[in-house]
Amino acid sequence: MSLGRRVARVAWWAGAxxxxxxxLVLAQARAAFGHRAEGARRERMEHSPQWQDSxxxxxxxxxxxxWGSFTGMFDASPDVSPSEPxxxxxxxxxxxxxxxxxxxxxxxxxxxxxxxxLDGFRVLTDPVWSERASPLxxxxxxxxxxxxxxxxxxxxxxxxxxxxxxxDHLDYRTLLAMKDWDTTFVVPLGVGAxxxxxxxxxxxxxxxxxxxxxxxxxxxxxxTPARHASGRTGLDKDATLWAGYALxxxxxxxxxxxxxxxxPAMKDIGARLGPFDVTLIEVGQYNRAWxxxxxxxxxxxxxxxxxxxxxxxxxxxxxxxxxxHGWTEPIERVLAAAAQSGQPVLVPKPGQSVExxxxxxxxxxxxxxxxxxxxxDPIVSTxxx
Numbered sequence: 319m320s321l322g323r324r325v326a327r328v329a330w331w332a333g334a335x336x337x338x339x340x341x342l343v344l345a346q347a348r349a350a351f352g353h354r355a356e357g358a359r360r361e362r363m364e365h366s367p368q369w370q371d372s373x374x375x376x377x378x379x380x381x382x383x384x385w386g387s388f389t390g391m392f393d394a395s396p397d398v399s400p401s402e403p404x405x406x407x408x409x410x411x412x413x414x415x416x417x418x419x420x421x422x423x424x425x426x427x428x429x430x431x432x433x434x435x436l437d438g439f440r441v442l443t444d445p446v447w448s449e450r451a452s453p454l455x456x457x458x459x460x461x462x463x464x465x466x467x468x469x470x471x472x473x474x475x476x477x478x479x480x481x482x483x484x485x486d487h488l489d490y491r492t493l494l495a496m497k498d499w500d501t502t503f504v505v506p507l508g509v510g511a512x513x514x515x516x517x518x519x520x521x522x523x524x525x526x527x528x529x530x531x532x533x534x535x536x537x538x539x540x541x542t543p544a545r546h547a548s549g550r551t552g553l554d555k556d557a558t559l560w561a562g563y564a565l566x567x568x569x570x571x572x573x574x575x576x577x578x579x580x581x582p583a584m585k586d587i588g589a590r591l592g593p594f595d596v597t598l599i600e601v602g603q604y605n606r607a608w609x610x611x612x613x614x615x616x617x618x619x620x621x622x623x624x625x626x627x628x629x630x631x632x633x634x635x636x637x638x639x640x641x642x643h644g645w646t647e648p649i650e651r652v653l654a655a656a657a658q659s660g661q662p663v664l665v666p667k668p669g670q671s672v673e674x675x676x677x678x679x680x681x682x683x684x685x686x687x688x689x690x691x692x693x694x695d696p697i698v699s700t701x702x703x
Contacts, residue, residue, distance in 0.1 A: 428465075
């Protein structure tokens, strides 16, 4: 056999093996990808004011500096992830046998997963209990510590709210474990198709456009505008909507931003639905190359004021490495910005329960590491006027 034919045969076999490997990977990830909206669900999406030319759009488009994203990878902090174990507060179901004295309690579980107890109701935000924020179990961003509280140790939850369908917010394996829960899953337009494909009954899914409401007993949940994006496969960009949520109880109000850049309608959220006793606003996983995708620490403090929040509890940090900044930098910058503007901030350990109206003293449970200030590395969203 000639050398050319041998090279061709080796190349053929290499290509065949690569194709087989890709087929196996796609087969493993297929269920986690979810499902496209069809029929009546799709028709409803197409009537949304946010729907434009077969996808959802933000009123203020997202700025992307592709070259800056690429070069930024070479300037990553040496502390993008912890070098020592992160302190957590483990717990079980007995913790919730005593209701919050003030009627409002938040248990932050890392990243954007939190259990909010409000006037006798319990709402779980963006639950991610999997090892990785990924459609696959063996690759993708890996969590820095185990869930502080096992899924089966949670109390009965009245509502699960999902802000959008990115993997660090909509986790297939976690939702699969919840499919038989007697709860209401509140999601933005289109996301219900993913849940239904995973076996969650349609009767348990409340799918909302921005400003739409649903009620769970005496608790009202409002999907609020956000400035972000969606997609799970690379071929479905912005095929589903993204949102934040206002939780309106008989006595208390809470706001969860979801993933978002800063945008003018945050003032409308505050005017129409505030003031909020507590705001859970994302503060981490930002970059100057994409300042409209994630709000950044200083703008998170500003957003807290725009929505008329009383106490800020920062989320979307402290669990995954999704950006090149140091892992403690978001909270250091939030505290610095909040001190300048006189805004109270709660910084619980992962798994710790806190009452915003009876806050504990600030405990700096994270290590002191080098970090860039807002002046050194400003995150400034575009098109705010």
